[in-house]
Amino acid sequence: MTMFPKLDPILHSELRLAVMSILIGVDEADFTYLKKQTGATSGNLSVQIDKLMAAGYITVEKGFKGKMPHTTCKITTTGQEAFNKYVESLKEYLSASK
Amino acid sequence: MEKSNEQNKEMTAQESLDLISEMLNNNRRCILQNSAKHFILWGALLLVFSIVIYELLHVTRDLRWNLLWFAMPVLGFPLARLLGKKGTVVPQNVISSQLHYIWLAYCAFAVVISIVAMFEMPSCITLLLVALLGFAECSSGLLLKNWPIIIGGFILGVGGAVVAMLVRSEVQLLVFAAGGLVLAATGLIVKRQYQ
Numbered sequence: 001m002t003m004f005p006k007l008d009p010i011l012h013s014e015l016r017l018a019v020m021s022i023l024i025g026v027d028e029a030d031f032t033y034l035k036k037q038t039g040a041t042s043g044n045l046s047v048q049i050d051k052l053m054a055a056g057y058i059t060v061e062k063g064f065k066g067k068m069p070h071t072t073c074k075i076t077t078t079g080q081e082a083f084n085k086y087v088e089s090l091k092e093y094l095s096a097s098k
Numbered sequence: 099m100e101k102s103n104e105q106n107k108e109m110t111a112q113e114s115l116d117l118i119s120e121m122l123n124n125n126r127r128c129i130l131q132n133s134a135k136h137f138i139l140w141g142a143l144l145l146v147f148s149i150v151i152y153e154l155l156h157v158t159r160d161l162r163w164n165l166l167w168f169a170m171p172v173l174g175f176p177l178a179r180l181l182g183k184k185g186t187v188v189p190q191n192v193i194s195s196q197l198h199y200i201w202l203a204y205c206a207f208a209v210v211i212s213i214v215a216m217f218e219m220p221s222c223i224t225l226l227l228v229a230l231l232g233f234a235e236c237s238s239g240l241l242l243k244n245w246p247i248i249i250g251g252f253i254l255g256v257g258g259a260v261v262a263m264l265v266r267s268e269v270q271l272l273v274f275a276a277g278g279l280v281l282a283a284t285g286l287i288v289k290r291q292y293q
Contacts, residue, residue: 027190037128038121086114
């Protein structure tokens with residue numbers, strides 16, 4: 001019987017995966033951009049960003065742009081490795097189910 | 099991605115891969131569309147400046163009007179900055195960063211060569227700048243894997259250099275006007291391609 005690797009529970013959630021998929025392709029992205037691209041609510045996005053940050057997958061920098069608060073997210077090396085591993089696992093699942 | 103409270107749901111392997119691919123594509127499209135705005139801006143500026151300077155030189159015969167070229171980066175950079183601040187801040191990816199550096203390098207070459215030309219007045223300045231412009235355009239096309247831009251850049255660089263060798267100096271300014279048109283057309287092509 002083939003054993004499949006367990007999918008990373010942090011990444012195997014729609015919004016967190018969407019955020020990671022955006023961050024993997026850019027240097028860094030701000031909160032407004034992530035919100036626009038994912039179509040998520042501010043509250044939900046904040047919660048999921050905190051979970052990714054707690055897992056060490058992203059870093060979050062909070063500051064101000066003029067008088068407005070400005071949050072920037074950046075993927076970490078751990079996050080990149082986890083994302084690549086997750087994609088490999090997905091491919092294994094799919095090739096086995098064919 | 100659907101706007102719903104179901105965004106934290108678990109997905110099948112296929113749904114996950116589809117989501118990753120959708121996000122990557124949207125991201126790439128958004129970033130390259132943003133780069134297109136800058137091609138259009140600098141193309142339009144180059145077109146306007148070359149026609150205005152050509153007309154001023156033609157009417158007054160005063161070579162000092164060439165100094166007006168230095169107003170182009172002075173006007174262009176704040177406008178480009180303003181364009182970047184308008185709406186959502188679009189992040190940079192590897193391709194947009196490389197495009198940015200190619201054009202920044204071109205700008206540095208053009209400004210320094212123009213300053214040197216003020217003192218030495220070499221007759222080949224248009225040839226040099228237009229060849230570099232075509233090279234930057236061609237390199238952008240290679241990065242974007244876009245044949246119309248690659249060919250446009252090649253024609254602009256090589257064709258512009260040949261025309262610059264054949265025509266008298268005042269008319270050479272119209273070569274830059276053509277360069278502005280090609281640059282703006284590049285922006286429009288990229289914008290359309292990634293819409």
